[in-house]
Amino acid sequence: MGITVLVALGVDFHEAEMGMLMLAFILFLGLFLWAFSAGSLKWVWVMLVGGAGLMTGMAWLLQGVLI
Amino acid sequence: MFSSFRQTMAWLHTWFGLILGFVLMVAFFFGTLSVFDREIDRWAIPETRFEPQTMPSFDHILLPVLRQVEPDQKEYERQMPWLHDFGQGPMTPRLELPVDEYWAYTTHRDPVLVMGVGFGVPHPRDPAAHNHIHGDVTIDPRSGVLVPDDALKIGSRWFYPMHYSLNWTWKYLGYWIVGLAGFFMLVALVTGVIIHRKLFREFFTFRPGHQILRSTLDLHNLTGVVALPFHFFFAFTGLLIFAGWLYFPVGNTLLKPLHDLEHQREALEIGLPYERSGHPAPLASVDAMMAEAQRRWDARGMPGDVGFLVVRHVGDVNGYVSLYRAGSDRVALVGEGIHFKASTGEVLREDPPRTVVSEIHDFLVGLHLQHFEHWFLRWLYVLGGLLGCTCIATGFVFFVEKRKRKHAEAGGQGSRLVDALAVTTVTGMVIAAIGMLVVNRILPSDLIGKGDWEKGRLGTYPAACPVAQCPGNGGTDQSCLEGTVSGDRGTGGGCSAAELGYHRRPSAQDRAH
Numbered sequence: 001m002g003i004t005v006l007v008a009l010g011v012d013f014h015e016a017e018m019g020m021l022m023l024a025f026i027l028f029l030g031l032f033l034w035a036f037s038a039g040s041l042k043w044v045w046v047m048l049v050g051g052a053g054l055m056t057g058m059a060w061l062l063q064g065v066l067i
Numbered sequence: 068m069f070s071s072f073r074q075t076m077a078w079l080h081t082w083f084g085l086i087l088g089f090v091l092m093v094a095f096f097f098g099t100l101s102v103f104d105r106e107i108d109r110w111a112i113p114e115t116r117f118e119p120q121t122m123p124s125f126d127h128i129l130l131p132v133l134r135q136v137e138p139d140q141k142e143y144e145r146q147m148p149w150l151h152d153f154g155q156g157p158m159t160p161r162l163e164l165p166v167d168e169y170w171a172y173t174t175h176r177d178p179v180l181v182m183g184v185g186f187g188v189p190h191p192r193d194p195a196a197h198n199h200i201h202g203d204v205t206i207d208p209r210s211g212v213l214v215p216d217d218a219l220k221i222g223s224r225w226f227y228p229m230h231y232s233l234n235w236t237w238k239y240l241g242y243w244i245v246g247l248a249g250f251f252m253l254v255a256l257v258t259g260v261i262i263h264r265k266l267f268r269e270f271f272t273f274r275p276g277h278q279i280l281r282s283t284l285d286l287h288n289l290t291g292v293v294a295l296p297f298h299f300f301f302a303f304t305g306l307l308i309f310a311g312w313l314y315f316p317v318g319n320t321l322l323k324p325l326h327d328l329e330h331q332r333e334a335l336e337i338g339l340p341y342e343r344s345g346h347p348a349p350l351a352s353v354d355a356m357m358a359e360a361q362r363r364w365d366a367r368g369m370p371g372d373v374g375f376l377v378v379r380h381v382g383d384v385n386g387y388v389s390l391y392r393a394g395s396d397r398v399a400l401v402g403e404g405i406h407f408k409a410s411t412g413e414v415l416r417e418d419p420p421r422t423v424v425s426e427i428h429d430f431l432v433g434l435h436l437q438h439f440e441h442w443f444l445r446w447l448y449v450l451g452g453l454l455g456c457t458c459i460a461t462g463f464v465f466f467v468e469k470r471k472r473k474h475a476e477a478g479g480q481g482s483r484l485v486d487a488l489a490v491t492t493v494t495g496m497v498i499a500a501i502g503m504l505v506v507n508r509i510l511p512s513d514l515i516g517k518g519d520w521e522k523g524r525l526g527t528y529p530a531a532c533p534v535a536q537c538p539g540n541g542g543t544d545q546s547c548l549e550g551t552v553s554g555d556r557g558t559g560g561g562c563s564a565a566e567l568g569y570h571r572r573p574s575a576q577d578r579a580h
Contacts, residue, residue, distance in 0.1 A: 003322060013329035017318060018428040021310040025303060029253050037075045056321065063325045 001055035004062040073262055080258040083251045084462055085485065089492045090233070090248035092459045096496055097230040098301070099452030100222070102437065102445050105176040107222025111507050111521075112214065115179045120208040122173055122180075122373040122393075125353035128211040129182060133169050136184045136202040137162060143200050147188070150198050155190035164200055165189065167343075169378040173208065175395040175440050180208040219518030221503060231305065239313060245305075246314055252302035259291055280468045287461035290454045297451035298458075304435035307428070337416055339406055340385035348384040348410035356407040360390040363405055363417065375402065378409060387415055395440045399429035456493075463489035 002023070006016035031048065038044045069075045100107065109116045123129065143161045151158045168185030183203035191198040205214045219225060228234050235241030291298070306314065318326035334341050357373050364371050374393025380386040386409030391402030404418040421429065433439070437448060463485060471482040503521055510517055 003317065004325065007325060007329075012422075013318070013322075013326055015422055015424045017311060019424045021307060021315060022428065022431070024310070024315065025250070025253070025306050028250070029257065032250075032254060033076070033079070033257065036079055037072050059321060063322060067324050067328050 001059040001062070004059045004066065008062060008066060076258040076261040080255055080262055081466065084255045084459075085466055087248040087251040087255075088459050088462060089488060090244055091252055092456060092492055093233060093496060094230055094245050094248060094305075095452050095455040095459065096500075097226050099449055099456070100500065101227040101230050102448045102452070104222030104227045105174065107226060107504070108220040108224075109178070110504060111221040112179075112218050113512070115207070115214060117178045117207075117209070119175055119178050120173065120180070122171065122357065122376065123208040123211075125171070125357065125376065127354075128206075128208065129171055129180075130169075130350075130353070132204065132206055132211050132213070133182065133184055136204055138164050138184075138186045138200040138202045146200055150188045150191055150193075150196070150200075152190045152192040159189050161200075166381045167199065167379075169381055170376065172375045173393070174374065174438065175393065178208075179205050179214055181205050218512070219507075219521050221507060221521065225503070225522065226500065231309070242309060242313055246309060249302045249305045253299065253306075256291070256295060256299050256302070259288075260295070263288055263292075280465065283461050283465045283468060287458055287465055290458040290461065294451045294454040294458075298455055300431075301435060301451075301455075304431045308432055308435060339387055339415060340380060342385070343380045343383040344385040346384040347382055348386060350378070350381070350386065350409050351407075351412040353378070353388055356388050356412050357390060359407075359412070359414070360392075360405045363414075364392055364403060367403070369396075369403065371396065380409070384410060386410060394433075395438060398433045398439055399426065400433040400436060400438060401429055460489070460493050463493075 002020040003013070003016045006019065007013055011019075035044045035048065069078060138161050140161065143164075147158050147161075164186035166184055167187035169182070170185070171180060171182035173180045181203065182205075183201055185199035185201055188198040188200065206212060207214060225234065231242065231245055232239075233241035233245060235244070311318065353376070357376070360373060361370070369392070371392045371394075373390050374395075375391040377389045378386065379389070388407045388409050389404055390407070391404050394401050401421065402418070405414060406416045407413065408415055437445065467482045467486045467489070471486075474480070474482045507517075507521055510520055514520065
């Protein structure tokens with residue numbers, strides 16, 4: 001989603017990709033640690049699966065608008 | 068999961084560190100060796116022990132050799148049926164494939180020059196794909212004489228890929244396993260900081276006189292803290308190197324339409340021909356283009372030599388030559404590419420200055436790949452890598468020492484298993500690496516398929532590794548029986564079965580417990 005948003009804002013695709021990948025590992029690290037320490041398993045599922053689905057869907061939709 | 072955040076982090080640190088620690092040990096150890104991969108190549112191929120050379124004359128030395136290169140037989144048999152469209156007729160015979168691309172690459176540490184030819188597939192199944200069958204050669208750049216290609220470059224073609232792929236390329240499985248281990252390295256570092264907290268104190272704490280459990284933990288903490296930024300940085304950038312094309316290839320999957328659109332836009336903007344025109348054209352002097360590229364780099368205040376050159380669409384009017392600067396005087400892997408029309412030598416394009424994001428990315432990747440000339444920093448890399456190995460090894464020792472008595476009393480085999488695997492991995496890997504270098508010197512240099520012999524023997528070296536000591540479980544020093552080793556390669560995987568078999572036998576001390 002981050003890549004498509006940046007491309008929509010006029011950033012070059014590869015620039016957006018590089019930037020988001022650098023950010024992604026830090027984000028995943030935080031999410032991974034949070035997933036193990038979260039109090040509610042349900043909330044973990046909602047955040048991880050729901051978040052991933054939502055962002056993938058938004059990326060796909062935004063891409064459709066851009067091309 | 069646990070009542071406190073720190074307990075959860077400790078659990079993560081212990082168990083994920085243990086499971087992926089074996090892979091991390093391989094990645095760290097062979098990564099450390101890879102700092103001097105080209106120098107190890109010189110050990111393996113003594114006839115290449117001479118001073119590194121700059122890119123030689125393309126017109127007089129490289130081109131005559133490139134014209135003799137044939138498509139690789141094995142690659143042809145493996146790839147051609149996949150690339151060729153049988154609907155358009157039978158496959159083009161190997162030696163009739165047309166030349167489409169020349170390339171040559173040299174580094175400041177590599178006396179020999181690697182170069183090759185990309186042969187086109189006349190009737191491709193997917194015209195947009197990379198339809199090449201390759202033929203690669205290594206030459207002595209002083210004379211253009213071919214260096215036998217079946218002599219294994221142990222450093223750059225075995226130890227180095229072991230570092231990032233375990234030399235297990237099937238379905239990129241090795242890359243994925245190392246990537247997973249790299250991510251858990253980040254997890255282990257962050258959780259380690261959280262559970263230990265007193266970083267500054269641990270930096271100065273090592274009590275070798277105390278009991279082994281205490282001393283081991285001190286050493287584990289010390290080595291982890293001393294090189295913490297190094298470890299974090301290398302795990303992070305290691306992931307980053309493969310992220311775009313393997314771990315998160317969004318540009319080739321979900322966002323492929325957007326990516327392709329960008330490519331078309333780029334191709335128009337860059338102005339370099341995307342495909343052959345079908346009209347033949349001669350190749351102008353590439354040496355003159357190299358001289359012009361050097362003049363332009365000099366004018367920009369960055370004098371340098373050509374490190375990488377590519378001639379695309381060879382023999383076609385759309386052909387062009389891309390020259391990239393050898394970036395050994397800076398960290399970031401930048402080429403400052405200049406592109407010439409192949410038939411005339413006219414400059415078609417100079418790569419524009421990089422953006423901030425590119426600069427950060429290239430700097431991070433360049434720092435990991437360390438193509439720069441800075442010997443002191445290279446040795447610091449070695450030190451950091453060895454500290455990482457020590458940190459992981461002491462983590463194994465601590466795990467075993469902490470649990471062995473409890474496991475022995477309960478009749479469990481957990482600590483024995485970890486002990487055996489750890490000793491096999493650590494010592495077996497070192498013995499394997501040394502053994503490979505020794506065998507390389509013993510085997511005659513003109514032995515056909517010498518490289519395959521060296522690789523094939525790797526799995527047998529760990530046979531000499533000592534069996535793990537488990538004083539609590541009554542283990543003693545013994546050597547593995549060579550005949551029980553079954554692995555054909557890797558880092559001692561074949562030895563572990565023999566060791567585990569040994570460890571499963573209850574000792575007198577066990578029975579007493």
